[in-house]
Every structure is written in structure tokens, then in C-alpha cells.
Amino acid sequence: MMEKNKKRHTILVIEDEEPILRVIIEKLSLHNFNTITAGTIEDALNTLQDEARIDAVWLDHYLPGGKSGIDFVRAIKKSVVWKHLPIFVVSNTAGKDKIKQYREMGITQYFVKVENHLGKIVEEIETYLKQAV
Amino acid sequence: MSHISSIRARLILLLVLALIFLSGIGFGSMAQSNALIGAGLFLIGIGGFAIIMAASYLIIKQVQSLNKISANAHAAELERDRLQVILSCMGEGLIAIDADYRVIMCNDRTSAFLRTPPIETIGKEIQEVFPIFRAGEPGRICTKKILAQTIQDINIITIKLADKFLCKNSIGQTFPVAIVAETLLKDTDIIGSVILFRDISEEKEVDQAKDEFVSLASHQLRTPLSTINWYTEMILEGDAGHISKKQKSFLHEINTANKRMTTLVSSxxxxxxxELGTFAIDPKPTDVIVLIREVLGMLKPEMDKHEIKLQEQYGEIPIMDVDPQLMQIVFQNLISNAIKYSPKGSVVGIEISYKKQLKNGAKRAQKQLVIRIRDTGYGIPKNQQSKIFTKLFRADNIKSKITDGNGLGLYIVKSIISHSGGTISFESEENKGTSFCITLPVSGMRQKIGAKKLGG
Incomplete structure (x- = not known):
């Protein structure tokens, strides 16, 4: 009997809207992900300092505290440790300029919340991480 | 003035001499006993008098014309002073260059923007004095290249906020710039160019604020919709436990209504x-056929549901500069309308062709992309056809039949096409079908920055 060494990936979910955060965590857990949450960019950056084991980031754009998703990506890309961390931006902001800016900074994929099934986004993250390993 | 006073002095002297001459002649003729000599002297007197009068007349005329010249010179000086004042007070920078791209003159505002005294600009090459470049390409100063359109040919060129040009002044400050440049003509010869420009930093800020507003509104409106969407999805997929058939069907209704709401908010x-004008067209080299096939792929479930027979006819279409996101919206709207507003089993036809058409008055044949999307559906009643492109309008014959539709699609399509410089038209007959036709010019959108020919 072959025991599949199922690796549990850890996702850092940066989202401030409570109900949405809860349903994302629920779905990710059902797909065998560990989750850590942060409600602001500050919290997220602090979490990265403390937690070494993060495999991917689920990032919203509009967040409280003065900094937006773009500031987070900028900070990550400067860090030697985290600049290759896969970033999945999941936001309801679909402004062309914003999407262009995110893509130019090198995020992994951009999803517009209302245009996507939650399950589909989770599956795509799953597929990406499986391929990456 | 001294000219004139000296002439006046001369005139007086002449008159005095004339009087002396006349008196001399007069006395002489009277004193002369011989009648013949007396008459002769008398005639000389008359002749002399006539000559003197003529000379005086000419002198007076000369004085008058000198007066006029000085008056004209004075008026011209006043006019020049007034123009100088206008040029100095203008809110815009004005630079005139000759046919060799060298600065002939510039106004005070130019020196305020460029931080270079006007004297130091004269005779210099324009790109030294007024370096402009596209946003993101600070190393490529293209002043000369842009102005060449007005030196090599009679043209007016316009550069607006949307064109994203920047200028760097002599102290290293960069600011967004709007420019109008026009060929300077002397009779029919091109002798240079006149450039009018201004700093549009404030306009750019307003534009960014509008864009941010729409972005934020988008987020606020869509957040509760996402919440409803995803929770409903979770329940339907059984992630919250088993659900009854009735619960499933009710949840489907919630889902459908939510999807309609989502589409409406996006529209x-x-x-x-x-409306706010924060609608930028971003042309990229695009394979239009690939794009339309992607849209058809997305709409396949709808097509299958309506049992639509698809007929495609594509000509040789090269890669062209169009905005792929906007074209996707156009295709998606028109094709989904064709599917939606047709009975089951109908035909939807798509034709894309590439034509070279010589338009009236144009020197060169215009390359056009022609897209036709036709259906054999319900059509648009003749008396409602004029309103089809207006906001929130839905024709009466389909309003009750098909509830899924918000009346904004065609308004958006028309706006996109108009902004891209194209045209959209349609033919329709009730219960026979509708055919939409779009033409798009395929001249490079980047090269011609609002270049217009003078005089037609």
C-alpha cells in the first residue's frame, strides 16, 4: 500500500471582510490547506516575519490601515526570502490599470471575485502549487 | 518730428524768398518804362508764383505723409506692446520654431514652465528647450519626431492627457503636458511651427481621482454580491451538509438573481x-480571430442551451493594434445578444473581414476591420430601432420574453466603438432577425496623435 505523502500547504489569506474571510478559510480547509489570516498589510508583513512556512498568499486589494495590496507586493518583492512567494490577488477591483500594475510587479494570478467560483479559485491555486513542487 | 520741423522751416524760408522775388519782379515791372519788358517781367512773376505754389503744395503733402507714417508707427508700436502683454499674460506656453526646428520666439509662460529665460531659448533646437517623452520612456525624447508632422506637411497635431506625454524642464522637474502644434505658413510656404502647451498636472490628478472613485465603488458594490455568491455556492456544493431538492431549487433562484445583479453592477x-471619461483605450497587437474564438468558447454553454447553430466566416486578418479587453466586451455583448434574443435552434453568423477602402477626400486608402454578427431571432421593431443604443433601453418585443438583460450592453458597445474611431450600424426586421455591422480603422493608433489636415 502506497502511502501518499500528502503535503499540506499553508496559505496566508489577507482579507478584511469577515464573512468572505470565513468562507474562504472553510473552502481552503476542505481542500486540505492550512490557513493563516491577516486583516491588514501590517499584520500580513508581521506574520511573514514570524512564520517561515508559507507556501502562497491570497491577497485582496482594498484593505484598511492605509496600505493596499500593491504595497504588500512591493514589499514582498524587495525581500530576498519572500520574493518568489506565489501571490494570488483575489479582489473585486477590476480596474485595468490596477491589474496591469499587479501583473507588471510579478504576481502569480489575478482573480476578480464576482467573476469566479470560490471552488475554481481554490482549485487553480491547488494545481499551481502541485506543479511548483 | 525734427524732420517735420526742419521741413516747416524750409517752407517758411521758401515763402519769404517767394515774397521777396515777387515784390522785386512787381517793382521791376512797374518801374520799367518799356511796356514789352514790363509785360515780360509780369509773366515771369506769374510763372514764378505758380512754381512756388506748386513747390509749397508738394512740401505740404510730404509733411502730411510723414505725419501719417509716424502715426502708423505709433499705432504699430501700441499694437505690438498690446500683443506683448497678451503673450506675457497667457496661461499657456507659446513657442514658435522655424523650419529647422530652431526656436524663433517664446512667451513668458514658456520660461515659467521650462525655467529657461526666453533669451536663452532663441536659436536653440526645440528638443533642447522643450524635451517631451511618452510616459515610461524617459530616455526617448521625441519632440522633433512629433513636430515633424507640422514641418514636413501642413498639419495640426493635438496631444491630450490620455496620450500620456511628459515634459522635463531645465531644473529636472517633470510634468504631464498637453500640446497643440500647428504649421506656420507664409502664403503657401511652410516656414515653421507654432506650439501651444500647458502643464496638466491638475487634470491628471482629477482623472486619477475619478478612476479611484470607480475602483472603490466597484469594490463596495461587489463585496456583498461576492458574499452571497460564494456562500450560496458552498451550500449548493454540499459543503454545509445535505440539502433537499426544494432547498436546491430555491438556492438556484438566489444564484441566478445574484448573477443578474453582478452583471448589472459590472455594466x-x-x-x-x-461617462466620467476615465475610459482609456489601450491598443495592443492582437489576433482578432483568436480573441473572438475565446469569446465563443466562453459562450459555448449558452449556445448549447439554446441549440444555436454557429456559422463562422473569417478572412485573412493580420495582427492589429486593438484593445483586446474592450473588443472582448464588444464581442461578448453582441454574440450573447444574438444567442439570447433568438428562439431555440436558430443560426448565429459571424463574419470578420479586412478591407482597404478609399474614403472620400482621403489621400490614402483606409484599412478597415469589418465585423458582422447576425441572427435569425426576434429582431428589433422598426419604431424602436432609434433607441436601441440608449442607456437601459430594452425593446418591447423581448422585454417580457427574456428577463435577463439590463439595457446597457449596446450603449457600452457603441461607446467603445466610437472612442476607437469606428462605426456601428445594424439592420433588423421583427421576427426575421438582426445583423450588426462594426467597422474599425486599423491605422496605428499610436503614430497619429490626433493629426488633422488643415483645410481639407
Whole structure:
């Protein structure tokens, strides 16, 4: 009997809207992900300092505290440790300029919340991480 | 003035001499006993008098014309002073260059923007004095290249906020710039160019604020919709436990209504962008056929549901500069309308062709992309056809039949096509079908920055 060494990936979910955060965590857990949450960019950056084991980031754009998703990506890309961390931006902001800016900074994929099934986004993250390993 | 006073002095002297001459002649003729000599002297007197009068007349005329010249010179000086004042007070920078791209003159505002005294600009090459470049290409100063259109040919060129040009002044400050440049003509010869420009930093800020507003509105409106969407999805997929058939069907209704709401919000946000003018066209080299096939792929479930027979006819279409996101919206709207507003089993036809058409008055044949999307569906009643492109309009014959539709799609499509410089038209007959036709010019959108020919 072959025991599949199922690796549990850890996702850092940066989202401030409570109900949405809860349903994302629920779905990710059902797909065998560990989750850590942060409600602001500050919290997220602090979490990265403390937690070494993060495999991917689920990032919203509009967040409280003065900094937006773009500031987070900028900070990550400067860090030697985290600049290759896969970033999945999941936001309801679909402004062309914003999407262009995110893509130019090198995020992994951009999803517009209302245009996507939650399950589909989770599956795509799953597929990406499986391929990456 | 001294000229004139000396002439006056001469005139007086002449008159005095004339009087002396006349008196001399007069006395002489009277004193002369011989009648013949007396008459002769008398005639000389008359002749002399006539000559003197003529000379005086000419002198007076000369004085008058000198007066006129000095008056004209004075008026011209006043006019020049007034123009100088206008040029100095102008809010815009004005630079005139000759046919060798060298500065002939510039106004005070130019020196305020460029931080270079006007004296130091004269005779210099324009790109030294007024370096401009596209946003993101600070190393490529293209002043000369842009102005060449007005030196090599009779033209007016316009550069607006949307063209994203920047200028760097002599102290290293960069600011966004709007420019109008026009060929300077002397009779029919091109002798240079006149450039009018201004700093549009404030306009750029307003534009960014509008864009941010739409972005934020988008987020606020869509957040509760996402919440409803995803929770409903979770329940339907059984993630919250088993659900009964009835619960499933009720949840489907919630889902459908939510999807309609989502589409409506997206459409309203697009309309909002159009109305606020924060609607930028971003042309990229695109394979139009690939694009339309992607859209057809997305709409396949709908087509299958309506049992639509698809007929495609594509000509040789090269890669061209169009905005792929906007074209996707156009295709998606028109094709989904063709599917939606047709009975089951109908035909939807798509034709894309590439034509070279010589338009009236144009020197060169215009390359056009022609897209035709036709259906054999319900059509648009003749008396409602004029309103089809207006906001929130839905024709009466389909309003009750098909509830899924918000009346904004065609308004958005028309706005996109108009902004891209194209045209959209349609033919329709009730219960026979509708055929939409779009033409798009395929001249490079980047090269011609609002170049217009003078005089037609």
C-alpha cells in the first residue's frame, strides 16, 4: 500500500471582510490547506516575519490601515526570502490599470471575485502549487 | 518730428524768398518804362508764383505723409506692446520654431514652465528647450519626431492627457503636458511651427481621482454580491451538509438573481467609466480571430442551451493594434445578444473581414476591420430601432420574453466603438432577425496623435 505523502500547504489569506474571510478559510480547509489570516498589510508583513512556512498568499486589494495590496507586493518583492512567494490577488477591483500594475510587479494570478467560483479559485491555486513542487 | 520741423522751416524760408522775388519782379515791372519788358517781367512773376505754389503744395503733402507714417508707427508700436502683454499674460506656453526646428520666439509662460529665460531659448533646437517623452520612456525624447508632422506637411497635431506625454524642464522637474502644434505658413510656404502647451498636472490628478472613485465603488458594490455568491455556492456544493431538492431549487433562484445583479453592477461601472471619461483605450497587437474564438468558447454553454447553430466566416486578418479587453466586451455583448434574443435552434453568423477602402477626400486608402454578427431571432421593431443604443433601453418585443438583460450592453458597445474611431450600424426586421455591422480603422493608433489636415 502506497502511502501518499500528502503535503499540506499553508496559505496566508489577507482579507478584511469577515464573512468572505470565513468562507474562504472553510473552502481552503476542505481542500486540505492550512490557513493563516491577516486583516491588514501590517499584520500580513508581521506574520511573514514570524512564520517561515508559507507556501502562497491570497491577497485582496482594498484593505484598511492605509496600505493596499500593491504595497504588500512591493514589499514582498524587495525581500530576498519572500520574493518568489506565489501571490494570488483575489479582489473585486477590476480596474485595468490596477491589474496591469499587479501583473507588471510579478504576481502569480489575478482573480476578480464576482467573476469566479470560490471552488475554481481554490482549485487553480491547488494545481499551481502541485506543479511548483 | 525734427524732420517735420526742419521741413516747416524750409517752407517758411521758401515763402519769404517767394515774397521777396515777387515784390522785386512787381517793382521791376512797374518801374520799367518799356511796356514789352514790363509785360515780360509780369509773366515771369506769374510763372514764378505758380512754381512756388506748386513747390509749397508738394512740401505740404510730404509733411502730411510723414505725419501719417509716424502715426502708423505709433499705432504699430501700441499694437505690438498690446500683443506683448497678451503673450506675457497667457496661461499657456507659446513657442514658435522655424523650419529647422530652431526656436524663433517664446512667451513668458514658456520660461515659467521650462525655467529657461526666453533669451536663452532663441536659436536653440526645440528638443533642447522643450524635451517631451511618452510616459515610461524617459530616455526617448521625441519632440522633433512629433513636430515633424507640422514641418514636413501642413498639419495640426493635438496631444491630450490620455496620450500620456511628459515634459522635463531645465531644473529636472517633470510634468504631464498637453500640446497643440500647428504649421506656420507664409502664403503657401511652410516656414515653421507654432506650439501651444500647458502643464496638466491638475487634470491628471482629477482623472486619477475619478478612476479611484470607480475602483472603490466597484469594490463596495461587489463585496456583498461576492458574499452571497460564494456562500450560496458552498451550500449548493454540499459543503454545509445535505440539502433537499426544494432547498436546491430555491438556492438556484438566489444564484441566478445574484448573477443578474453582478452583471448589472459590472455594466453600470463600465457606463460610469465611460461617462466620467476615465475610459482609456489601450491598443495592443492582437489576433482578432483568436480573441473572438475565446469569446465563443466562453459562450459555448449558452449556445448549447439554446441549440444555436454557429456559422463562422473569417478572412485573412493580420495582427492589429486593438484593445483586446474592450473588443472582448464588444464581442461578448453582441454574440450573447444574438444567442439570447433568438428562439431555440436558430443560426448565429459571424463574419470578420479586412478591407482597404478609399474614403472620400482621403489621400490614402483606409484599412478597415469589418465585423458582422447576425441572427435569425426576434429582431428589433422598426419604431424602436432609434433607441436601441440608449442607456437601459430594452425593446418591447423581448422585454417580457427574456428577463435577463439590463439595457446597457449596446450603449457600452457603441461607446467603445466610437472612442476607437469606428462605426456601428445594424439592420433588423421583427421576427426575421438582426445583423450588426462594426467597422474599425486599423491605422496605428499610436503614430497619429490626433493629426488633422488643415483645410481639407
Amino acid at each position: 453600470l461601472l463600465n457606463v460610469s467609466r465611460i
